[in-house]
Amino acid sequence: MKYPFETISELITQGRPDDAAIGAPGRPALTYAGLQDLAARTVAALNRVGIGRGDRVAIVLPNGPEMATAFVAAASGATSAPLNPAYRADEFDFYLGDLNAKALLILRGFDSPARAMATQRGVPIIELVPTEGAGAGDFTVETGDLASTAPLQGGIATAEDVALVLHTSGTTSRPKIVPLRQRNVAASAHHIRETLALTHTDVCLNIMPLFHIHGLIAAVLSSLAGGASVSCTPGFNALKFFGWFDEVKPSWYTAVPTMHQAILSRADRNKDEVARGRLRLVRSSSASLPPQVMEALEATFGAPVIEAYGMTEASHQMASNPLPPRPRFPGSVGIAAGPEIAIMTDAGTLQPSGELGEIVIRGPNVTDGYEANPEANAKGFTAGWFRTGDQGYLDEDGYLRLTGRLKExxxxxxxxxxxxxxxxxxxxxxxxxxxxxxxxxxxxxxxxxxxxxxxxxxxxxxxxxxxxxxxxxxxxxxxxxxxxxxxxxxxxxxxxxxxxxxxxxxxxxx
Incomplete structure (x- = not known):
């Protein structure tokens, strides 16, 4: 399949120059032209201090429009490595070292143990300074006394360059590094755009954390790929959700099931805001949505709930329920929506419809493999298929039914x-x-x-x-x-x- 774009720098040209790209409650929007200019300025500033394609920029920022634009801008000419701003000092120490970060990009004035850990490791600190009175997310970078040097590879990233590195959750073992190339994240953004039929009229209200694949790709990049806009909140807050909802008037939002449940618990107290809304769809991903919650969301918002299935190694989306008039089923994560999906036995044999086994995927959005981890790659890939670690089956109509994580x-x-x-x-x-x-x-x-x-x-x-x-x-x-x-x-x-x-x-x- 030929994709309309293969890099983030190409992806952010999909919108009309004067249309809103990145917004935030209570702030004017940054246009597509403004975002493109910001990306070019940031890449140039990083290049001046020796940071270029393939170099990792750890990003520690509060959730919001600057986190979204920092990810996009840094990834346009280097490798973005967003980190959870709530990490403790020892966690920052581990991640900065494991990533071999070339620099730490952090909000000016942001009090974080990441600063001390970067200094201790000799990682240069670059300050992000929001631009007063400009569109949401616009910023400049201050490189301080960093020496002016030429990067090994400067300029705008190519399709084969790594755009984003994230760690797996590491629930039962040491976290693994997942490198995602420009072509991987661009393909996934395109898949989500197509699945949700996003256009310049759409507005996403982002409540997901932007150090995680769900918010980065499903909310931010898919919106930009569709020429739409995304309004970036400071993070999920059930008490503030309906105020943001009323102000932003989103056409959709995406969240994990626990967030949807918290929103539902306050919906009765916010019926006027719901009635004034213009939701075209509600999306759910990152964990299985209880059928009862899906039904309650649809009854509350009068919009279809589109449950999707994603993971970091697939640059997020693997399967999704389709938009109406095609059917969607509570308890199913839908049909293949990007990569190919199959069911495999422990021995590596592909299973027919209706048979239970491990869900495997292959396609343009799937990582080429974990970094410096041959053991994990040997276990994770079989005959070109990536083993997701999830158990399920495909029904006769091609809808995927999850039965759970194998290790759970x-x-x-x-x-x-x-x-x-x-x-x-x-x-x-x-x-x-x-x-x-x-x-x-x-x-x-x-x-x-x-x-x-x-x-x-x-x-x-x-x-x-x-x-x-x-x-x-x-x-x-x-x-x-x-x-x-x-x-x-x-x-x-x-x-x-x-x-x-x-x-x-x-x-x-x-």
Whole structure:
């Protein structure tokens, strides 16, 4: 397939020069012409101090328009490496070293341990200074007393240059570095643009963190690829969401399921804002969306909910439910929406429709491999297919059904249990607002089923009643033996529920 653009610098020419590209609540927008100028100025400034194509620029900024434009501008002529601004000193030390960062780009005046760690490692610090009175996200860079030198490779990045490096979550092992080339992220942005039919009339309200693949590609780059605009908030805040929603008048937003649930919990108090809205669609990704939440979102906003399936190694999107009039199904992440998708056995044999196995992908948005990690690459790739680590099956219509992460499946005495299946059943109880089913160690069975549950405001149910409810709908071995009622279930930095390690986090294991 021939793509209309293969680099970020080409991607940001898709909009009309005077149209809004990057916005933020309460601020004027940066136009496409302004964004292109910013990218050119930034690349030139980096080149003057010896930073060019392939050199890694660690970016530590609060969520907002400057984070979006810093990513785009740095990646136009170097390699962007966004880091979570909430990291502790030891985490910054690890990531700056592991990335072999050529510089740290940080907001002027931003108090962060990243500064001390960069200084300790001899990583030059470049200050980002927002431009007063200009469009949202416009900035200049101050390189201080850095020596003026020529980079090994200067100018605008090519399709084969690495645009973005991110680490995998590292839930059970050392995080792996995922390098994504310009052509990888450009292809994924194009896929999302096509899936959602984005045009210059669309406005995305971004509430996702911009150190994560979901926000960077699905919200920012896909919008720019469609000549649309993205309004960048300071990050998710359920109390402020409807105020931003009313001001920005987005045509769509994308989020993880826990954010959607928090939005729904406040929707009744914001009916006027919802009624004034113009949502064309709601997108969900990065974790499985409970069918009950999908139905509630559609009823609340009167717009289709498009659930998609993504991961860092695929530059985000792999599958997505299509827009109407094509069907979308609760509990399915849709059809292949970018790369090819197949189901594979442990031995590497591709499976027919309806057969359960590991989901594998191949295509232009998929990374060429983990950096300096031959063991992970040997495990992660089979016959040109990337193994996602997720289990599922393709139905006869080509819709993908996930049954869970392979490493999250609960092995109870040899019986494999999908936490997602148990979640879905418990979510049907009228008192239940949120569920995370997880494994807890058991002396004889190896693992046992447990669940953390958040109840709806003003409602109550006891553990025995909820277990009885589950027992009427699940095989006995799948019924949680332990249910914990909580005010909030612990989440990761991107808002996803994290099953692995939850037992220890909740004090159920030493």
């Amino acid at each position: 499946l609960i092995n109870r005495g040899g019986e494999k249990i999908s936490p997602l299946e148990v979640d879905t059943i418990l979510m049907d109880h009228p008192a239940v607002a949120q569920v995370a089913t997880f494994a807890v160690r058991h002396d004889k069975l190896g693992e046992e089923v447990a669940a953390a549950v958040v109840l709806r405001d003003g409602m109550s149910v006891d553990e025995r009643t909820l277990r009885d409810f589950a027992a009427e709908r699940l095989a006995d071995f799948k019924v949680p033996r332990k249910i914990l009622f909580m005010a909030e279930i612990p989440k990761g930095p991107t808002g996803k529920l994290q099953r692995i390690g939850l037992a220890k986090q909740l004090g159920l294991e030493a």
